Amino acid sequence: MDLCGRRDVISSLPDDVSCHILSFLPTKEAASTSVLSKKWRYLFAFVPNLDLDDSVYLNPGNKTDISSSFMDFVDRVLALQGNSPLHKFSLKIRDGVDPVRIIPWIHNVLDRGVSDLHLDLDLESEFLLPSKVYLSKTLVRLKIYFGQYPLFDFEDVHLPKLKTLYIESSHFEKHGIGLSKFLSGCPILEDLVLDDISWFIWDFASVSVPTLKRLTFSWQERGEFPKSVSLDTPNLVYLKFTDTVAGKYPKVNFTSLVEAHIDLRLLKPILINYHQGYGENDMVGNATDFIMRICNVKTLYLSANTLQVLTYSCDAIPLFNNLTHLTIESNPNVGWQSVPGLLKNSPNLETLIFQGLIHKATDRCGDVCLCFKPREKILSCLSSSPVKVIKILKFGEISDDMEKQIKYFLETMPNLEKMILYYNTPSVRNVVAVSSRLRRLVSTVASSSCIIQLISDNLSLSSTVSTHGLFLSKSTSPI
Template structure:
């Protein structure tokens, strides 16, 4: 064997990673689930107790649910395992816990959370239940050390018996993610003075355990990223006086609102980069949606969902702001509205990418054949008086999903193809029930159009 070959073999045989300092090895192990890092203890004496120095605890109970063990036994085993492992750990910085539990197990899990809340900087708790909802006592998440908190599951957080008196109960918290059933969000946010990232999904507006009247929601002014989704049942008729969004540092906004807000307080979002609006078309919401759009005029990416489009349609004269920095626009229609789209394009001079998605209020094969045989029923196309600036100077990508080949849609695509001087790609996704021969007809019709851009490629599927 040659000298170089021997040297290569010796390098392979040498355990280089074990020679790294404990700090580096523990940092590597911190990215692994705790059970995986524990398994490294069998590698050698060097690794035997190394996992105990890792300051991250990441546990999942899936491995305990087997055919030879009942759910109750698996739950008991996991909680005992959890308590035993935690007792042997050095100071923790991060805990990630994903499990399932019944009523008794929940109490023990919540108590465990209360015991570690002041020992960690990051806490993630995700639970899976049989549709039962459990109340997490507020005291168990009161912490001065938490920087990141994530709660996910059928959980209620109740404040009724707590005297807060303006206390900052999560003074260090910068990241908050709540995907839970119920919470008085306004009270909770009032105790988070340093919050920068907020993601909240609420399932219920009211609960029998709470006794309060929520009148307004005030978002922290320190926010840089906000995702706020209301998934209340349609039977819950909720009206609030005010939604306060004067968050001047905001860079990302995603609103999915079902409440009827009488007023909205906004500011000029000069740092905004992405915005997604899904505003339920309640009477009062319709009045302030244009105001919110005006405040978001500096955004680079804008996504208006079906409900928001429905808020804009009733306006006799729509005051659309100039989106001077917008480079990508996505619009979700129930039924395609070319006039609204053209009006928006007139106010997006630098738009590069346009995405259209049509759900179709008359979806299905029967309705398709009715409108295919009676195309005049849905022709709302009107030739624009002038060509939007972006079409001739910046627009290079168009994607259309839910295409039904109505006259209005065909005229619009023809208009874009003829006048899009820098257009590179137009991708059209026809409805799933379109037969192949009709897709071929669409392709043939579009291929006969005299395109304004020689480099444009049209794809139909």
């Protein structure tokens, strides 16, 4: 408000600007502006985005009336907008809405040329998407979540403009064939997310999309494994993959891959007696064909589960010639047996990131740590490491073992220029104490010119330690 002139500055904005502002609000709030004045009464009819969520109506004490009110509200909103063009339609329903009412809503927005459709439906009865969804000539982005009755059933798929597809908690009636048919109807698809898709029940699973640039797959169940998985995506540049190791990987094509986040799991935890070896029946599947195809990456994230897979379910670790950034997740129940092979086969690695240093101590961790081996007997692969920067995330209280590990890195890695430790503590006293301990540690490594930086997100100061002294500087966030 212009208090001096008592003029409503917002209402004096052009209509298209006001509509643009309204498009960022939930639909119920945007619709409520129609009571402000005559000028605002019909502006809502031209808002290009609709965000409808039945949870704003939910009241456990009067469930039926609330659901009815929500359905009537959606009908009124769509009627008010008429045939005006629509960019985005988001519909979130959790309970009590009649599925019969939903079909006309979807038809309405498709007829109006919607390009971004988000359906989050957790209904009490089976619901099938209308065939119009699979034949839309305007959809660019499609996100679908089905709850209790997740089923895809279609005769044909033709989505000529679809670039982004997100499917969560859904099943395909024809299993692997259904998914392949769906993807084949998306000729320019670039971004695909398959979340909680239980393809372990299929005879085969295949993602073959020549245009795909980003793929995210996540299946968290540990009790089952997929029989056969093929991934033919020659233009893929980003991969985030969480799954149990498959029985086989007939085809894996990641020719253009630049960044990968891999969380592969064994079918079941393996309890190994390291001195007696282990049997072939302790695992299912072989990850070799999958791992060999990610060797072109520049940035690689490996979970602790994947370290275990590399140890027990991979015939060999490939040569990562392009790898410059490697992140390794540590877990106190998983050893580092595969880490020496990773570092030896990464000749151009510049940045090494540990999400914690605590891991299971074994006599097979090689020369990366000091597990069970006298230091004088170790011929370390770290001595030829090209790594310039080490980052240690999730850095807790410094212990004697952790201090020894840090000192070992400093003494052994000739090209190391900086070590950054991200320390989460609310106490300035803790930062000063750890900084002092690190300074003493560095002073004992006379040959090292590496700078150690201690950073805390919760403080305004961070500590930088080197052989030249202790410096305080502004805190920075982890990269």
